[in-house]
């Protein structure tokens with residue numbers, strides 16, 4: 469009798485220990501799911517839009533946007549000009565710069581400067597340093613980026629592999645590194661400022677543009693290191709990982725009728741206009757260290773995390789190799 473009693477107590481005890489572990493696990497997963505599916509999107513794409521966020525004008529008079537004359541960069545330039553910042557754009561072609569310059573002056577009445585340089589040339593930073601002299605810079609958007617000409621080529625299929633890789637690394641990686649080296653010191657001294665680095669959802673390793681993808685991985689990693697280094701410096705550092713944004717870059721890389729069907733479907737359902745993307749992304753500054761910029765792309769990244777890399781790789785390689 470005694471023996472039976474002890475045994476059943478032990479049984480109940482071990483049962484309740486398992487029960488507690490189970491309950492903790494279930495609660496933890498539930499919190500995770502609620503956080504991912506409800507709280508984070510609610511906070512970043514609704515609260516951040518309606519509540520007053522970072523007061524950009526108090527950070528400094530100027531925002532510097534690389535690749536600011538077109539696409540996502542132009543969207544950032546417009547969004548920041550709308551909030552009263554003067555804009556310094558750095559892009560390649562005079563005509564595009566001139567067009568966007570006129571537009572910003574006319575619509576927002578802010579001061580605008582532009583510098584025409586080609587980031588595939590690494591000698592341009594002296595010119596940029598010169599142009600930056602005396603400017604009180606509050607915001608730096610490291611946006612300029614380029615690809616290897618197609619988003620459906622494996623490593624060895626890339627046209628003119630060596631030159632094209634060198635250009636991508638110079639435009640995507642060297643430019644951000646140098647721009648930060650030029651501007652971060654004045655921000656740290658003032659103990660305020662915002663730096664945004666534009667990476668890509670593809671930074672996790674997209675086989676259709678391996679070099680581009682890897683360059684964006686560099687952007688995300690360096691950005692993350694600097695974010696952690698300067699956590700308490702007053703300077704806000706954010707990494708943005710967009711999905712599909714309808715810009716020239718997207719068109720030239722994907723839009724020649726060669727996209728696999730699942731990517732076309734992805735485009736039909738998840739693509740966003742550059743200006744809408746940038747205005748949503750600007751609202752998330754100060755709210756998160758890493759952002760997908762807009763609600764649609766946030767959910768694309770959640771799906772991508774639970775999706776199977778192997779399946780995507782296989783589909784893509786099937787298309788590329790046919």
Ligand SMILES: NC(=O)c1ccc[n+]([C@@H]2O[C@H](COP(=O)([O-])OP(=O)(O)OC[C@H]3O[C@@H](n4cnc5c(N)ncnc54)[C@H](OP(=O)(O)O)[C@@H]3O)[C@@H](O)[C@H]2O)c1
Pocket residue numbers: 534535536537538539540541558559560561562564565585586587588611612613614639666667668669709710711712713714715716717718742
């Ligand atoms: N579009 C997407 O779906 C997508 C997705 C994920 C990430 N991104 C990233 O978002 C960023 C912006 O892309 P986007 O789609 O907006 O590109 P975009 O429409 O092609 O615009 C690129 C901007 O950068 C400038 N630029 C390009 N190459 C340059 C060079 N060698 N030297 C100087 N300026 C140069 C362009 O100026 P000019 O017109 O004067 O050449 C233009 O102002 C990139 O970092 C890209 O990797 C884009």
Ligand SMILES: *[C@@H]1O[C@H](CO)[C@@H](O)[C@H](O)[C@H]1NC(C)=O
Pocket residue numbers: 617618619719720721722723724
């Ligand atoms: C797509 O077409 C454009 C314009 O004709 C061209 O510049 C670009 O290189 C093409 N891209 C690919 C991947 O073939």
Ligand SMILES: *[C@@H]1O[C@H](CO)[C@@H](O)[C@H](O)[C@H]1NC(C)=O
Pocket residue numbers: 610641643644645646648649652663664665686687688690691694695705706
């Ligand atoms: C991204 O952000 C930090 C912000 O300070 C910057 O210093 C860093 O150089 C940037 N990333 C890259 C790839 O340059």
Ligand SMILES: *[C@@H]1O[C@H](CO)[C@@H](O)[C@H](O)[C@H]1NC(C)=O
Pocket residue numbers: 729732733736
């Ligand atoms: C995507 O949209 C285009 C234009 O609306 C349509 O022609 C095409 O069939 C759609 N593709 C897919 C895969 O849904």
